[in-house]
Amino acid sequence: MINSxxxxxxxxxxxxxxxxxxxxIFIVMSRSRIPAExxxxxxxxxxxxxxxxxxxxxxxxxxxxPVVVHAAFFVIIAGLMQTGVLYWLTKHVxxxxxxxxxxxxxxxxxxxxxxxxxxxxxxxxxxxDAVKIxxxxxxxxxxxxxxxxSYAATxxxxxxxxxxxxxxxxxxxxxxxxxxxxxxxxxxxxxIILTIVGILMVMMMQRYIPxxxxxxxxxxxxxxxxxxxxxxxxxxxxxxxxxxAGLYNVKGGSLVEIVRFDREIITPVSxxxxxxxxxxxxxxxxxxxxxxxxxxxxxxxxxxxxxxxNEIDTKRRMRTxxxxxxxxxxxxxxxxxxxxxxxxxxxxxxxxxxxxxxxQPREILLQAGDTLLLECPSKGEEHLEQANxxxxxxxxxxxxxxxxxxxxxxxxxxVFMFIISSLHMLPLMATTMFAAGVMMLLxxxxxxxxxxxxxxxxxxxxxxxxxFSIAITKTGIADIIxxxxxxLCGSNPYIVIAVMCLLASLVSEFVSDVGASAVFFPIMYxxxxxxGCNPMPFVMSLMLSVTIxxxxxxGSSTHMLIYGPGSFRFTDFARLGxxxxxxxxxxxxxxxSFMYPLY
Amino acid sequence: MTTTFKEENNDFVMYFEGRLDTAAAPQVEKxxxxxxxxxxxxxxxDCSKMEYISSSxxxxxxxxxxxxxxxxSHVYIRGLNDELRQVFSMTGxxxxxxxx
Numbered sequence: 001m002i003n004s005x006x007x008x009x010x011x012x013x014x015x016x017x018x019x020x021x022x023x024x025i026f027i028v029m030s031r032s033r034i035p036a037e038x039x040x041x042x043x044x045x046x047x048x049x050x051x052x053x054x055x056x057x058x059x060x061x062x063x064x065x066p067v068v069v070h071a072a073f074f075v076i077i078a079g080l081m082q083t084g085v086l087y088w089l090t091k092h093v094x095x096x097x098x099x100x101x102x103x104x105x106x107x108x109x110x111x112x113x114x115x116x117x118x119x120x121x122x123x124x125x126x127x128x129d130a131v132k133i134x135x136x137x138x139x140x141x142x143x144x145x146x147x148x149x150s151y152a153a154t155x156x157x158x159x160x161x162x163x164x165x166x167x168x169x170x171x172x173x174x175x176x177x178x179x180x181x182x183x184x185x186x187x188x189x190x191x192i193i194l195t196i197v198g199i200l201m202v203m204m205m206q207r208y209i210p211x212x213x214x215x216x217x218x219x220x221x222x223x224x225x226x227x228x229x230x231x232x233x234x235x236x237x238x239x240x241x242x243x244x245a246g247l248y249n250v251k252g253g254s255l256v257e258i259v260r261f262d263r264e265i266i267t268p269v270s271x272x273x274x275x276x277x278x279x280x281x282x283x284x285x286x287x288x289x290x291x292x293x294x295x296x297x298x299x300x301x302x303x304x305x306x307x308x309x310n311e312i313d314t315k316r317r318m319r320t321x322x323x324x325x326x327x328x329x330x331x332x333x334x335x336x337x338x339x340x341x342x343x344x345x346x347x348x349x350x351x352x353x354x355x356x357x358x359x360q361p362r363e364i365l366l367q368a369g370d371t372l373l374l375e376c377p378s379k380g381e382e383h384l385e386q387a388n389x390x391x392x393x394x395x396x397x398x399x400x401x402x403x404x405x406x407x408x409x410x411x412x413x414x415v416f417m418f419i420i421s422s423l424h425m426l427p428l429m430a431t432t433m434f435a436a437g438v439m440m441l442l443x444x445x446x447x448x449x450x451x452x453x454x455x456x457x458x459x460x461x462x463x464x465x466x467x468f469s470i471a472i473t474k475t476g477i478a479d480i481i482x483x484x485x486x487x488l489c490g491s492n493p494y495i496v497i498a499v500m501c502l503l504a505s506l507v508s509e510f511v512s513d514v515g516a517s518a519v520f521f522p523i524m525y526x527x528x529x530x531x532g533c534n535p536m537p538f539v540m541s542l543m544l545s546v547t548i549x550x551x552x553x554x555g556s557s558t559h560m561l562i563y564g565p566g567s568f569r570f571t572d573f574a575r576l577g578x579x580x581x582x583x584x585x586x587x588x589x590x591x592x593s594f595m596y597p598l599y
Numbered sequence: 600m601t602t603t604f605k606e607e608n609n610d611f612v613m614y615f616e617g618r619l620d621t622a623a624a625p626q627v628e629k630x631x632x633x634x635x636x637x638x639x640x641x642x643x644x645d646c647s648k649m650e651y652i653s654s655s656x657x658x659x660x661x662x663x664x665x666x667x668x669x670x671x672s673h674v675y676i677r678g679l680n681d682e683l684r685q686v687f688s689m690t691g692x693x694x695x696x697x698x699x
Binding site for chain 1: 621653654655657658661664686688689690691692694695
């Protein structure tokens with residue numbers, strides 16, 4: 001165990017370990033494609049092993065309210081998806097805008113209003129899939145719409161105590177200290193002003209929103225990919241040279257490799273190379289053109305040997321899917337696992353960040369974010385998507401739920417959930433779990449395999465984040481910084497509020513809004529008491545400033561949700577986020593100072 | 600892998616013994632040279648003592664066939680065991696050669 005009493009430059013060894021660990025996460029996540037949950041869990045392990053947090057503290061995060069509420073909400077989302085509520089929202093809320101600016105308005109205004117009532121994380125989780133489908137329809141990169149969605153939801157969430165999780169944390173701490181419960185609409189006026197300013201800023205600075213290529217479109221937009229096709233036994237090309245058989249220089253591509261039945265690899269391929277039944281021909285070039293060889297030359301996309309092309313169901317069709325973070329397929333090749341056999345699919349091509357991956361597609365070790373082109377059975381689309389929900393995300397989902405009685409039932413469950421939680425009849429955790437249970441009991445969401453709908457990797461991230469805030473509080477990092485700020489700022493409350501809010505929003509940016517509010521609340525409240533001020537302006541400005549964490553995906557729970565689906569890079573959020581952070585923070589402090597008297 | 604070339608009843612016969620795998624293929628390719636000039640002779644590839652054939656082995660067989668056909672010679676394969684027959688079936692070679 002490391003001696004925690006030792007002090008170096010004002011901080012204990014444990015404090016330094018915490019600082020080092022959190023900084024390392026940023027470096028690892030911004031410079032590599034290591035899945036976020038792995039980076040977070042690695043950091044949690046360091047904190048546990050070095051004794052910074054106890055086992056109990058280390059695990060406490062995983063049972064915390066944000067984690068449980070999110071888990072239950074994933075089930076509710078599954079119910080909403082399966083019964084068609086999401087489909088209805090896409091069709092009726094988002095509509096058919098004429099241009100990108102119009103699309104931003106159509107997206108940001110309703111989602112910010114919904115967030116104020118439903119909680120920003122819920123709204124973003126609810127809208128991610130709808131917005132992705134919408135982006136395809138409008139031919140706009142999903143990132144250009146997902147980032148505004150996240151901003152709108154967080155901004156709208158500022159308007160009520162229910163809107164953002166951190167609002168509830170601050171209100172709860174205020175109740176503990178003063179015995180006075182805050183009104184659910186306490187932050188409404190500053191929230192509305194910040195939402196309007198925020199939406200206008202996004203619209204004016206739209207060019208800073210990165211247009212990340214949707215992973216599913218990479219097959220269409222890139223001309224150079226590797227495609228694998230099999231020569232069936234009875235193919236007329238058997239015994240011919242590749243050139244004579246018309247398989248050497250094909251339209252849109254060229255033959256780069258032959259993999260024989262005994263796995264012997266012929267590369268480079270000469271024109272005189274013979275074709276044998278069972279050969280796997282690897283082409284580089286345009287996928288659509290090369291796939292024409294199936295029709296013109298009787299080749300097949302298959303994971304197993306094909307004796308005759310007649311065995312192949314001609315109705316099988318190509319579908320694109322991307323390997324999700326935390327997928328079981330990561331680190332494996334198709335030949336190493338039974339994915340193809342289990343699902344009756346064949347991997348035809350792999351795309352990685354818009355580049356051709358060299359070699360035989362089925363031998364490629366898959367990474368998170370890889371886009372796969374799969375030949376799938378003509379039937380059972382929904383089953384295929386559901387069965388592999390944790391491994392793959394299919395983009396060309398043609399599954400359209402039928403609207404009916406269950407659509408209304410699930411919508412009513414949702415509305416009741418929000419009424420119950422907004423009236424504080426039950427804690428949010430209990431309400432969401434109750435709603436998830438009712439969804440299943442009333443048949444809006446299938447009970448069998450319900451845990452498949454839960455995105456465990458996100459829960460791991462949230463659980464680890466809570467532990468970081470424990471470590472920051474426990475090791476005295478927050479306390480030392482805050483005390484020193486008070487010494488430096490003197491007795492001017494406005495300066496104290498401004499500096500503390502700036503610090504809180506920075507910590508929020510790097511840790512989590514909930515963690516930052518929990519760390520900064522007791523200090524700011526105490527500062528108000530020492531200075532003889534009304535604590536309300538301190539508390540309200542803290543509540544607003546911790547939410548203004550737009551510049552990193554960690555700082556905002558909504559940013560975390562859109563990170564994968566938008567194909568974002570870690571630094572993408574800073575482009576618009578830093579300016580928004582500065583402007584909105586200044587406005588928030590100004591409004592609160594005007595609204596709440598200091599004495 | 601050992602190969603033996605014999606002329607029997609006006610037929611060119613090549614006996615293969617052992618495993619015709621990728622490692623053995625380059626040497627075997629040289630050893631089948633006597634079959635090139637087969638004008639007026641049928642070719643028999645005797646596989647009774649062959650244990651295994653790889654894709655490179657099949658390429659050699661195919662080269663022999665492609666060389667013999669324009670010269671009017673037939674190429675027969677003799678003595679295939681079940682395992683080898685399976686390889687010939689799967690690769691579609693069963694339709695290319697004649698069997699004895």
